[in-house]
Amino acid sequence: MFSLETTSTTTADNIITDRMNLHHYLLREMHGYLVHPSIPTDNPNLRVADVGTGTGIWLTDLARQLPSTVSLDGLDISSEAAPPKEWLPKNMTLRRFDLMSEVPEDLTGVYDIVHIRLFAFVLKNDHMKTAMDNLLKLLKPGNYIQWSEPDILSWRVRTTTPDKKTEALTNLMTISQPRDERLKPTWIARLTDDFREHGLSSIDADFKDPSLEIIMPLHECNLLIHEFLARKAQSTEWAEWIKKILPEVLRETREGAAWDFTRVVVVGQKPL
Template sequence: MADSDLYPLGRGLSDSVRLDAQHLLWKLHTGYTLHPHIPITPDMKIAEVGTGNGIWLFDLSPSMPPTVQLHGFDISEDQYPSKHMWPRNVNLALLDAFKDVPPTLVGQYDVVHVRMWASNIRDGNTGPLISHLQQLLKPGGYIQWEEADLVHQSVQGRKALEFAQRIPSLFQKVGLDYSWATRLPRDLEEAHLEIIESKTESFRDFLVQKCTDTYLLALGEILRGTKLTCAEEIVPLVAKHEAELQSLCAERKGTVYNWSPVRILAQKTA
């Protein structure tokens, strides 16, 4: 495990299934896997940074020309399927997205995809990650970014509203600041990337439950991870929130607990 692996969510079976469900949620929301504005060429190379279990690449693979190279990078390979299960044009490898890109990868990619880094950016500083993405890109290459805005949420139900009011103080205590997602378009522009599309939306009615379910699972993962790494005096507070979350999950019918989906397409100027 690399020094900067501060990933607060889990990498077990249920965590990987949650990634699959989140991918379906995003695909049903946007209507695409690869943004339709991005031109497809036979010799293009596409990377995903923070690929998790590779679901985005595996979904994209059959729709691409067989000569297109799809590369997934993550700081941990714990969620990668066995290599013999990878599509022929997909390769998964280890890479720390908060460090400089190895020279062999600099300027190699036509597209870099990133999704849901909300809990991975500490102190609100997107600079190291954006710099890493830029290094991977060819001139004229695209960053396709789908993010969760956890500040502007849609919450309904008494227990959900109470939980949403209480949990931010814990996040603040353990250094989880989610406000950077609202500043992401500005951060990309300040890094001299051209913003082609920037949308912050809400989920349509038929996706509200899917977002609620996956979000509640993710919150459980975050609390479990926080309890393992936080200061001893904060553990009782984390345990209290875990109990509240368990009660909320038990009565989730009619509950809405949604983040706002953000999608950005940016281009590296030549």
């Protein structure tokens, strides 16, 4: 765990990048797939978009499962977290894309699969209509969107035995949530409803709780988010409070307490 006080911005951002890659493999282990089993992938000329691609790890992993004739497009507002293009699969490209802005004409209606995940700390509740409208503009009629998120409001503390201390872990979440809207998104619980309201069919929602062996690594990924939010916060008082409580949070973690969240993958098909 890095220190807010002593770690440089560059090092801290590298740790966040490492976190995204680790988180990807933990989610793949948890759900058991990259593309939901209800989505057909047998077309050798598929065109796949990964919105908010970050490090590109979902697409680079997917490239090993699909033919090299498939086109893989990583769309993000920045490609700074991604590797150099020479280290990406030959059939993968990166492109600047802002989900909240107008969809470029050459990206309208061209994708067979649109994948998006981990926007819980990006989208606010009133962003969802624009986000859904733009995601559907990317899709060909009759094709599929897959959206994966942690349900932040489902959080609870899991312990190895009932006597473990959880006060610091509980306080960090309950005090942080009112200070930052990104820590209390209600739109995630409504994803399936949003899919229906936008006319999607063949909707499938896969709710999963982590198995015991990955609760701890997922929890440690989540702790980094609080350090990152504090580092970016304008309120130095809040950042100082997080710095003071984190040692006790880490003690509780090492002794057998961790946050636990339900995670969901929602799939839908765009009408013909």
